Amino acid sequence: MRHLIEPADFSDAETLAVLNLADRISVNPSAYAHVADGKVLATLFYEPSTRTRLSFESATLHLGGRTLGFSGAEQSSATKGETVADTARVVSCYADIIAMRHPKEGAPLLASRYAAIPVINAGDGGHNHPSQTLIDLMTIRQRKGRLDHLTVGFCGDLKFGRTVHSLVNRLVRYPGNHFCFISPEELRVPGYVIEDTLVPSSATFEEVTNLEENLPKLDVLYMTRVQKERFFNEEDYLRLKGIYTLDAEKMKLLQPDTPVLHPLPRVDEIAMEIDQDPRAAYFTQVQNGLYIRMALIMTLLGLADPVTGEKVLTC
Ligand code: NCD
Numbered sequence: 001m002r003h004l005i006e007p008a009d010f011s012d013a014e015t016l017a018v019l020n021l022a023d024r025i026s027v028n029p030s031a032y033a034h035v036a037d038g039k040v041l042a043t044l045f046y047e048p049s050t051r052t053r054l055s056f057e058s059a060t061l062h063l064g065g066r067t068l069g070f071s072g073a074e075q076s077s078a079t080k081g082e083t084v085a086d087t088a089r090v091v092s093c094y095a096d097i098i099a100m101r102h103p104k105e106g107a108p109l110l111a112s113r114y115a116a117i118p119v120i121n122a123g124d125g126g127h128n129h130p131s132q133t134l135i136d137l138m139t140i141r142q143r144k145g146r147l148d149h150l151t152v153g154f155c156g157d158l159k160f161g162r163t164v165h166s167l168v169n170r171l172v173r174y175p176g177n178h179f180c181f182i183s184p185e186e187l188r189v190p191g192y193v194i195e196d197t198l199v200p201s202s203a204t205f206e207e208v209t210n211l212e213e214n215l216p217k218l219d220v221l222y223m224t225r226v227q228k229e230r231f232f233n234e235e236d237y238l239r240l241k242g243i244y245t246l247d248a249e250k251m252k253l254l255q256p257d258t259p260v261l262h263p264l265p266r267v268d269e270i271a272m273e274i275d276q277d278p279r280a281a282y283f284t285q286v287q288n289g290l291y292i293r294m295a296l297i298m299t300l301l302g303l304a305d306p307v308t309g310e311k312v313l314t315c
Pocket residue numbers: 051052123129132162163225263264265
């Protein structure tokens with residue numbers, strides 16, 4: 001049985017196969033309407049979510065399956081002291097696959113050790129968010145036609161932004177990529193991402209604080225929100241929030257074919273005035289999220305593509 005807890009759980013070939021399956025679903029979604037008839041997805045969300053939970057549920061419904069679950073730890077037996085391990089065992093009796101979000105790093109990994117069904121990490125603390133990474137890769141490939149030889153700017157909260165950590169983990173695997181990490185001193189990329197992911201790879205990177213100066217050279221711009229819920233004190237959050245804002249004036253500094261990605265939700269780091277700019281790709285990411293999660297559920301349930309007859313995972 002396979003799980004998706006961190007991006008590296010899928011090989012490069014498997015990652016590409018999921019992206020290709022999502023592309024096929026996106027052009028002909030109705031061909032997949034009964035692929036998961038009778039299957040049940042459980043969403044165990046111990047942390048707030050709009051897109052991730054609803055898109056996993058929508059993906060299951062679009063495949064013909066059904067969903068159950070909770071959103072908010074207060075709705076679950078966690079309030080009575082039940083462990084993640086026990087919850088995973090219990091839910092394995094009710095469902096065929098689990099999508100779990102948890103404020104503690106490593107909770108979905110623990111769940112995967114006790115569950116009898118596949119577990120997808122839908123975000124664990126400030127650590128990883130591997131299904132968002134698949135969405136980001138799909139969107140970058142659509143916009144740029146490739147995943148290699150790109151200068152990718154990551155801007156905002158690079159310390160707590162789990163989507164950044166997971167995307168960097170995948171992009172280092174393609175040749176010629178360069179990362180420009182744009183953040184205040186306090187929100188720099190964690191040391192473990194630098195030591196374990198960046199240094200051993202062939203990718204190059206720089207850490208800077210100024211957004212405007214670095215915009216012209218970027219092939220992709222990935223904006224992030226300052227992660228309020230992960231700060232230890234309100235004062236630090238208030239000082240750092242709003243530190244970067246992308247507006248129409250700054251968009252003039254970006255190349256005409258440089259997409260702007262953001263995992264959403266946004267707070268004030270992208271002005272609404274640029275939503276109509278063709279380079280704004282964040283609502284495309286939301287749409288791609290449905291196709292990626294349909295592809296991911298099919299993959300982990302071992303369901304064959306009805307169009308090609310192929311399965312993504314062979315072991
Ligand atoms: C992100 C997350 O939860 O990490 N949102 C998402 O899943 N699309 C980003 C965020 O919350 O800022």
